[in-house]
Amino acid sequence: MQTSPQIILGIDPGTLVMGYGLISIDKATISLVEMGVLQLAKKQDHAERLEMIFRKMETLIKTHRPTAVAIEAPFFGKNVQSMLKLGRAQGVAIAASMMNGLAAIEYAPRKVKQSITGKGNATKEQVWQMLQHILKFEEDPRFMDATDAVAVALCHHYEMKSPIPKIKGPTRISGKSKRSSWENFMNENPNRVKK
Numbered sequence: 001m002q003t004s005p006q007i008i009l010g011i012d013p014g015t016l017v018m019g020y021g022l023i024s025i026d027k028a029t030i031s032l033v034e035m036g037v038l039q040l041a042k043k044q045d046h047a048e049r050l051e052m053i054f055r056k057m058e059t060l061i062k063t064h065r066p067t068a069v070a071i072e073a074p075f076f077g078k079n080v081q082s083m084l085k086l087g088r089a090q091g092v093a094i095a096a097s098m099m100n101g102l103a104a105i106e107y108a109p110r111k112v113k114q115s116i117t118g119k120g121n122a123t124k125e126q127v128w129q130m131l132q133h134i135l136k137f138e139e140d141p142r143f144m145d146a147t148d149a150v151a152v153a154l155c156h157h158y159e160m161k162s163p164i165p166k167i168k169g170p171t172r173i174s175g176k177s178k179r180s181s182w183e184n185f186m187n188e189n190p191n192r193v194k195k
Contacts, residue, residue, distance in 0.1 A: 007033060009066040010153025011057075011104075012145045013074070013090040015082070016041045018053055019145025022064050023135070023153045030157065032135045033064060035146040046085060050092045057096030069097040070156035072148060073106040107155050112148075115155035127151050 005026040012019035017040060022033035038056045040049040060066075071093055074086045097104040110120040117130050124144040131150055132138075 007066040008153040010149040011071045012148040015085040019149035021150030037143045069104040070152045112155045
């Protein structure tokens with residue numbers, strides 16, 4: 001049983017601004033540790049921006065020693081170049097997490113909003129107001145990217161403590177012996193299937 005507080009690092013990846021937020025869970029108490037943004041626009045070179053993301057991730061992980069990293073998955077836009085750059089930024093954040101022994105769990109923006117406000121189509125302002133209420137902080141963030149990152153971290157906490165068992169995704173089987181989904185289900189759940 002874990003006695004020390006659990007720290008979750010939330011990341012809202014971006015190519016111009018990356019939001020980050022850390023929350024602490026100590027038994028039933030959830031509190032805000034730190035939130036902020038990494039300004040990337042001052043660097044024109046995309047590779048330099050990616051390096052800045054990696055270094056910031058390393059600093060946050062080494063400073064706060066999180067037990068989990070949660071990242072907001074990019075939503076699909078029409079601008080292919082923007083999506084590619086955003087995907088790279090997200091990939092660097094994931095790589096930095098993995099280099100430090102942490103898996104990075106992705107959450108869709110709609111899932112994060114649903115988790116925090118109860119509405120998948122909530123505005124950024126509604127998410128921010130709910131976070132202020134839950135985490136009892138006063139300051140107004142200059143950038144919503146920071147509160148988005150805190151929301152991702154809180155969403156991860158809610159997902160991990162949910163009493164509803166997670167449904168396993170489709171199993172990928174390589175090689176010659178491919179089984180159907182029903183066969184996989186029967187083998188993984190023998191007590192639920194009468195033969």
